[in-house]
Amino acid sequence: MLQVRHLSKVFFEQNDPRKPGLVALYDISLSVRKNEFVSLLGPSGCGKTTLIRIVAGLLPADRGEVLVNGKPVTSPGRERCMVFQQFGLLPWRTVLGNVEFGLEIEGVAREERREVSRKYLDLVGLKGFEDYYPHQISGGMQQRVGIARALSKKPDILLMDEPFGAVDAQTREQLQEELLKIWAKTDTTVIFVTHSIDESIYLSDRVVVMHSRPGCIKEEVVVDLPRPRWEGDIKADPRFAQLRARIRESLRA
Amino acid sequence: MAASLNNDDIIEELKLRREPAWSLSDHPNLIRAASVTVFLALWEIYGRRTDPLLLTYPTAVLRAALQLIWSGELLRQLLVSLASLAAGFGASLVLGVGLGLMMGRSRLAEAALEPHVNGLYATPQVALTPLLMMWFGLGFSVKVVIIFLFAFFPILINTASGVKNVSASMVEVGRAYMASERQVLLKVVFPAALPFIMAGVRLAVGRGLVGMIVAELFTAITGLGAMLTLYGNLFETAKMFVVIIVLGLLGVGLIQATQWLERRMARWKETERATQ
């Protein structure tokens, strides 16, 4: 489904565009199966956001390539949708208007995109909030709008860049659970950037541990916890604790 | 404390409720009215005693107003003035927003245009009016050009800085959803910059009005400004006051209208900062 091959990216100094300032990614290779939920985990500066932005087609790579269904990625595409860390909502549009944005760009007729958008707002539990402006709703609700907007385009791959980093801890757990439920209903592949170990274990089939300078993949950890994971307290499972300890060790080394 | 106790009960119990003492500062409009009445009365009395060539008085101004309205002269000149204002302002709006978007989006366009824009903006635009009158004559076109020149820069500069202020992440959202450069401009950059643009428009309306008056004062052929020059030369002070009052009302009306538009267009902005 998704293949990343020997990807490298170097950032240059702002004031001297010929002087390299940071090797953000070095020789990254990764492949993701259809319907898989993969987390990119690492400290800040390890290039996980850079990686997801290259996969999204928002940033060119210096070396290597990204293939989606065998085709190289050079620009954003309709099969990949991004959920942003700071929500990325357009503040002058209502909740409904924001969800419609992607379909509107694509040229979907007004009536149809309204209908589709309402359906996805319903899915993320925001029925009745269509006419609110982003500043009128909480951060957690704003990110649900961001998720509905991405889902409305029925992407094959959902790219999520620390989507729950800007909401409080309680809302965060709630959103994680809802994300799993939505993911179970739709058949999308998810690439999820996070720096929370628990979040990555709870959500993913596989955790890709990265480290920084240069940004590399350190280890891939398969999460063999049973699904669905929202029933009972999976975080209390001894297996969960084992995984947590192992990943923490890997991050530390 | 009883659970049913509410604020009213507390106020009652503490005997807080009492009639506030009557205070002059609680009646601002009373003070304002008195101030204006006294002023008008003094003006009337003093004005009647002075040489009418120099100073007029309120009732004379009122009479002159009725006369100018009745003869249709005021309305005719007002319309002439407004036509040039609309044309000049419209041109500066279109060009200012267009070039501003360009300068804000493209660093090349910005670098190429900025020195000229800064140079022209620094020059007090009134100083250029004699030259413009040489080039464009004394008719409608010179008024339009002068109004354009007065109103253009606030719109241009505010649009450009508004566009530059649009966060890169907002533009990235557009790109991630496969918006073309045109769509990014229309659906992301323009609405995001709109509050800035409107602030520029508000400035430009006032300056355009000044430009209109200056142009008409100097060309002295048609429009409200020309009436000022004309009646100034004739020492008809009362009629000058009428024109000045009309211009004042026009200024207030235009500014109010833009502010209303500004509020309407930036409804989403109101408390945006609170969430950041």
Add this chain to the structure above:
Amino acid sequence: MALNALEQEALTALDLSRPRPLRLTDHLGLLRASSVVLFLILWEVFGRRVNPLFLSYPTAIANACAQLLASGEFQRQALGSLQVYAVGLGAALVLGIFLGLLMGRYRLAEYLLDPYVYALDATPRVALIPLLLLWFGLGAQAKIAVVFLSGIFPVLMNTFSGVRTVSSGLVDIGKAYGAGERQVFTKIILPAALPFIMAGVRLAVGRALIGIITAEMFTAVTGMGALLIRYSSAFATDKFFVPVIFLALLGVLLSVAVEALQKRLAPWKETERAL
């Protein structure tokens, strides 16, 4: 940020031998300069071909400038303008700040005066010029009056809203330390309102400059504005540009000076938004 050893190694392995093609955006300063030079050249070439009565060209303007400066005429007129400007602006600043403080601190003063302040502020001041000339004649008095009226309102309005936005918390702190009304005024309100006042001053400086030019153009007797009218009616386009350039430079100089003053007087606060 310096690269660490591992990054160096990675970079060598990547061999980004073509680091990045140079783009035009790396040389914006050059672009800016060449834009100006190109404009001047085109003006020169084109201007020389056009009837000199309508359009001059850079070298002719430079010539005219040298000529006017040598005769001393220009300096005399400029000095006259500046004197009128200084007197009118000085009066506007003093009275504007005073009335602003008064109206901001005392409701009664506010309600007594605000009908006139708002009415006069809304009226485009240029419209008053013919009336002022009628009253004060064509001499310095009329021009001072125009400069004064052009400059006073931005200062007054900004001072007023500056005083009004001084938080009552700050005033309470003053009172808690036993400051009297006078001390509250000089030690709390004035410094707190200073950034606003300075923003008003900056606006006033520009408006007053426009005021003096317009007044002088209208009276056409002395000063920079009179020169503009004289040269344009004589179709001396080259000379016409000399006062224009002078005024542009003066405008820039004044606003830079006020900005510097603003930073000195109120360094603790970022420049306030202008009203």
